[in-house]
Amino acid sequence: MSKPVIARWREASKRFGTLVALDRFSLDIHAGEVLAVLGANGAGKTTALGLLTGLIRASSGHVELFGKDPTSTEARRGMGVMLQTAEPPDTLTVAEHVRLFSGYYAQPRALAETLSLAQLSDLAQRPYGVLSGGQKRRLHFALAICGRPQLLLVDEPTTGLDIDARRSFWQVLRGLVAEGTAVVLTTHYLEEADALADRVALIQHGRLLALDTPLGIKSRVGGQCVRFRSTLADQMLAQLPGVLRVRRDGSHFELSATDVERLLPLLLAADPGLRDLTISAQSLESAVVDLIKEAA
Amino acid sequence: MNTAIRPSMTKIYALESWLAFIQVIRAPAFALPTLLFPLAFYVLFALVLPTRMGNMAPAHYLLASYGAFAAIGPALFGFGVGLAMEQQMGWLALKRASPMPIGAYFASKLAMAMLFALCTTLLLGGTAVVFGKVRMDISQWLHLTLVLVFGAIPFCAMGLLVGSIAKAQSAVAIVNLIYLPMSALSGLWMPVKMFPMFLQELAPLLPAYHFGVLALDAAGFEVGNPGVALMALIGFTLVFTALAFYAQRRRWSP
Numbered sequence: 225m226s227k228p229v230i231a232r233w234r235e236a237s238k239r240f241g242t243l244v245a246l247d248r249f250s251l252d253i254h255a256g257e258v259l260a261v262l263g264a265n266g267a268g269k270t271t272a273l274g275l276l277t278g279l280i281r282a283s284s285g286h287v288e289l290f291g292k293d294p295t296s297t298e299a300r301r302g303m304g305v306m307l308q309t310a311e312p313p314d315t316l317t318v319a320e321h322v323r324l325f326s327g328y329y330a331q332p333r334a335l336a337e338t339l340s341l342a343q344l345s346d347l348a349q350r351p352y353g354v355l356s357g358g359q360k361r362r363l364h365f366a367l368a369i370c371g372r373p374q375l376l377l378v379d380e381p382t383t384g385l386d387i388d389a390r391r392s393f394w395q396v397l398r399g400l401v402a403e404g405t406a407v408v409l410t411t412h413y414l415e416e417a418d419a420l421a422d423r424v425a426l427i428q429h430g431r432l433l434a435l436d437t438p439l440g441i442k443s444r445v446g447g448q449c450v451r452f453r454s455t456l457a458d459q460m461l462a463q464l465p466g467v468l469r470v471r472r473d474g475s476h477f478e479l480s481a482t483d484v485e486r487l488l489p490l491l492l493a494a495d496p497g498l499r500d501l502t503i504s505a506q507s508l509e510s511a512v513v514d515l516i517k518e519a520a
Numbered sequence: 521m522n523t524a525i526r527p528s529m530t531k532i533y534a535l536e537s538w539l540a541f542i543q544v545i546r547a548p549a550f551a552l553p554t555l556l557f558p559l560a561f562y563v564l565f566a567l568v569l570p571t572r573m574g575n576m577a578p579a580h581y582l583l584a585s586y587g588a589f590a591a592i593g594p595a596l597f598g599f600g601v602g603l604a605m606e607q608q609m610g611w612l613a614l615k616r617a618s619p620m621p622i623g624a625y626f627a628s629k630l631a632m633a634m635l636f637a638l639c640t641t642l643l644l645g646g647t648a649v650v651f652g653k654v655r656m657d658i659s660q661w662l663h664l665t666l667v668l669v670f671g672a673i674p675f676c677a678m679g680l681l682v683g684s685i686a687k688a689q690s691a692v693a694i695v696n697l698i699y700l701p702m703s704a705l706s707g708l709w710m711p712v713k714m715f716p717m718f719l720q721e722l723a724p725l726l727p728a729y730h731f732g733v734l735a736l737d738a739a740g741f742e743v744g745n746p747g748v749a750l751m752a753l754i755g756f757t758l759v760f761t762a763l764a765f766y767a768q769r770r771r772w773s774p
Contacts, residue, residue, distance in 0.1 A: 277617035300619040301527075310614035313606070315546035316539060324539055327532050328619040330525040351546075371619070 227254040230302070230375055230406060231276060231294075235285035238271050238430075245271040247430040248285065253375065258397075258407045260417035260438075262512060263427035269410045270308075272427065273379055276408070277305055289375075301329055304368035306378040312363070314353025318344050321352060322366050329371030341396055342366035358389050365393070369400065376400065378409045382416060394420060414509035424508070426515060433519055438508050445469070445511040450479040450487070452501040456494060464490055469514065480506065480514070529621065536624045537631035544598060544632060554597065555640060558590030561709070562644055567651050579652030581711070583644055584739035587668045588731045589708040590640035595633040595672040596695050599679025602629060604691035607683070607771075630676050637672040641665050656739065664738040671731045674753045677760035678727065684767035702728045712743070727756040 231253040238246040246268045253259055261269050274280035275287045278294035292299035312321055319335060322344075326332035339345045342362045347355065352363065361384065368376055382390040390413070397420060401407060411417055417424055418438045426434040426441070434441060445468070453475045461470050466483035481487050484503055492498060544550045566582040606612045615625055645661070648654040656664070679695070686694050703709060705719060706728035712720050723729040730749035737746040 279613055279617055297619050297621055300617070303619075305614065305617045307610060307614050307617070309610040311609035312611055312614075313543045315543050320539055320542070324535055325618065327527060327535055330527050332527075367614070367618075 227256055229253065230255050231287075231289045233272065233275065233285070233287050236272075236275055236282045236287050237284045238275065238280060239283045244430050246275070246282075249427075249430065249432055250285075251425055251432060251435065253406060253408060255374065256401065256404050256406050257422045258401055258409070258420050260421035260424045261408060261410045261427060262414070262417060262424055263433075264516065267427045268430040269427055270379065271430070273377060273408070273410065276377060277303075301371065302374045304371055304373035304376045306364050306368040306376075306381055308379045308383070310364065311360075312352050312367075315351055317349050317351050318355070318363055318366075319348040321363060322370050325367045326370040329373070332371050333369070338366050338370040341369060341399075343392070343396075357384055358386070361385060365396075374404070374406060376405050376407045378407065380410055380412065382411065382413065390416065414507070414512060418508040424512075426512060428516055428519055434515055441515070442506045442508055442511045445480055445506060445514045447482040447506060448480070448484050449504050449506050449510065450477075450481050450484060450491075450501070451504075452477055452491075452498050454495045454498045456498075460494070464494075480510075527619075532621065533624050533627055536620070536628035537635075540598075540628035540632040541635050544594070544602070544636070550594075550597060554590070554593040554636065555643065558586050558593070558640055559643055559647065561589070562586045562647060563651075565709070566648075577652075577654075579648055580654045580656075580739065581736070581741060583648040583652070583654055584664060584735040584741065585708045585711075585732050587641055587644050587664065588671060588728065588735040589703045590644060591633075591637035591668045591672045592675045592703065592708075592728060592731070593699060594636035594640075595675035596679040596682070596699050597692075598629050598633050598636070599676050600682035600686070600695040601679075601688075601691045603680065603683030604686050605688045608688040626680070630673065633672045633676050634669050637669045638665070641668045660738065660740060664735065667734050667738045671734060671753070674727050674731070674757040674760070677757045677764065681760045681764040681767065684764045684771065702726050705729075706732055707743070708732050724752070727753060730756075 229252045233249045233251050235248045235250055236246060237244065237248055249268070249272060261272060263269050271280060275282055276289060276294055278300070287294055289296075289299040290302050294300070318339070322335055322338050326335065326338065336345070339348055342365050344359070344362055344366055347359060352360070355363065361381070365378070365381065368378060382393055385393065394416070397407060407420075409420070421438055424434070424436060424438055424441050425432060434444070436444070454477055455475065458470050458472055461467060461477065461479065464487055466481045466487045467479050468482065469480040471478040562582055566579045566586070603612070612625070616622065641664070645665075678698070682694055682698070683691060706712070706723055706726045707715070708728060712723050712729070715723070730752040733744035733749040734746055734753070736743050
């Protein structure tokens with residue numbers, strides 16, 4: 225990628241006592257890209273993000289935000305942050321909260337624009353305390369985007385949202401990316417990372433396990449997913465051409481395979497009684513699960 | 521992003537302070553006790569039960585001492601409970617990750633406490649003039665108001681220390697345990713002279729006693745040395761602030 229680097233981790237490590245939460249983690253964030261940081265709970269995602277917000281200090285190595293220390297107010301003016309748990313005071317209204325945060329930035333959006341992007345226009349005068357869970361999440365998002373930041377850091381932005389709300393959130397995020405905003409997001413919904421991210425950083429045990437496009441991650445594990453019911457033996461299936469992996473649950477099989485067109489006739493010839501055949505693209509979810517298992 | 525352009529610091533501090541004030545004035549659990557308790561006490565003990573304390577008119581004397589009592593409440597609660605709560609809710613973390621200058625957060629709470637002290641002073645002062653027939657020179661009124669508003673500062677520092685150490689659930693209890701006994705033992709409810717001897721000797725160890733001395737001095741009552749009281753309050757402020765910063769550093773760098 226030729227776009228300029230706007231933030232980076234360089235050999236950044238973080239130890240909490242004897243626990244190594246992040247281990248010589250290096251990664252660049254480029255202007256305008258969407259980077260999904262994935263990994264199991266406790267893998268080090270929150271620590272990596274915490275270093276970027278300056279809320280956590282690296283034990284060794286260093287972290288840069290717009291070429292500066294992440295605790296610098298000046299660097300932070302280029303970033304908007306949405307944390308998993310940050311509850312604003314109940315008694316202030318949506319508009320008051322957004323106005324206050326907008327003031328921290330040099331060239332904020334107009335209040336009406338922020339509220340409209342976050343779908344809060346009708347709720348501007350409501351106190352925070354009376355909002356529903358989804359509305360609260362939208363306010364957290366509004367606080368992150370009100371300053372027109374060049375880098376948006378969102379930690380589990382859609383947790384607790386229903387599927388409609390999630391999809392409309394994606395749409396807003398895509399709009400911001402079209403404006404040139406870079407986004408770093410963590411999520412438990414791998415479908416979300418697949419739909420939004422230019423690159424996926426997979427973290428395990430505090431280390432960067434894989435860094436690739438969603439397609440690249442999926443093709444590492446193998447092109448397509450073939451499911452069926454059969455009486456065939458695992459070993460026999462594993463030896464068929466193009467088969468990368470065999471998973472079995474009773475009579476249900478799931479193969480990861482390349483070159484499916486060549487594989488299918490062989491499969492059907494081997495077991496004429498084969499049933500319930502489906503072929504689908506490898507999901508990011510199963511690819512990530514495979515990669516993590518492989519590394520463990 | 522153009523990093524050369526900076527937002528207006530004055531605006532940030534002003535809006536942060538105003539909203540810190542609005543935030544608590546809209547919360548009945550905060551505003552009602554801090555505004556109405558001192559007023560209710562004043563009305564009851566200075567106006568309704570007009571007992572004579574020596575040759576001092578209670579409406580006049582208690583205006584100064586309840587004025588101090590009223591100024592301490594929002595300072596202690598705003599910092600002690602507010603800080604502990606916002607810390608626990610993750611709100612302070614988001615503020616720290618934002619481009620807000622961190623000083624604005626503390627300055628806004630300080631401004632809130634001083635603004636609140638101004639409100640209670642006006643409330644008690646108005647009641648004293650209308651119902652207590654208290655009369656003072658304009659310069660005395662000004663002096664008393666300044667003392668009561670700025671006298672909130674040491675108790676902001678004290679609250680800052682509590683809020684930096686206590687968890688949200690225990691902060692309310694801790695602040696109440698400090699606020700009411702300290703106010704009583706410092707002579708803000710009745711003159712220290714009416715206490716047993718050992719309590720009279722204990723009183724100068726409490727910052728609220730010195731606040732009382734300054735407030736009473738402004739209202740024309742001599743109960744101690746105002747110069748000593750001022751130095752004591754400055755000393756308490758510095759010590760509490762230093763301890764609070766030490767606690768904050770430990771809290772934020774695990």
